[in-house]
Amino acid sequence: MRLTIVALSLCTSCISGGALTEKSEPSGVRYFAVQVFGGVAPARVDGAPARVRLGHVTSSANLRRRIVRRRSDVELDAYESWRWTENPEDYVTRALFQEHQPLELTSATNAPILDVDVVSFEEVDIQHQRSGRVVLAYRLYDDQKVLAHGLIAPERPATSDSIEAVIAAIGDAMRIAVSQLSSEVAARVQ
Secondary structure, X not given: OHHHHHHHHHHHHHHHHOOOOOOOOOOOOEEEOOOOOOOOOOOOOOOOOEEEEEEEXXXXXXXXXXXXXXXXXXXXXXXXXXXXXXXXXXXXXXXXXXXXXXXXXXXXXXXXXXXXXXXXXXXXXXXXXXXXXXXXXXXEXXXXXXXXXXXXXXXXXXXXXXXXXXXHHHHHHHHHHHHHHHHHHHHHHO
16 A cells, blocks of 8 residues: 555656656757858859749658658658758748849749759768768749759768768758759749
């Protein structure tokens, strides 16, 4: 009887203290951020930049705060204790706003709309060759038709096996992807 009371008392204190009712991050969680600015110079064009409205920037369902690792063409997993400080689509959106030429983001209603889907934002670790890959799918359209669509998928090697080098490689791949996307879209708008 006494043992039952002690166990019940411990369970009650756990519940009232929040141990069983609150979500908490696992111990040892580390947060990482890609550098949005710098590294890859934006492509330059002669004349005025192409004006587009930024529509939706979304990401695949598996891309949230956990850092994702690709182990093969068909296998992905997420690190338990490594997280992004923001969702990948937020990094890509900020990079698009940083890209000045050849694109100019505008709110003008007569400008074509650019939607972007972040398909991959990941470490690639196949046969112990670590790299960063970002895949962007885009669609450029106006009121009447789709002007362009495509997939951009740069991959950059990590300079070492450290997670910091992998994060830097993912950041490089993202900046290259945004620069390529800007160039492709500007060529269709001009």
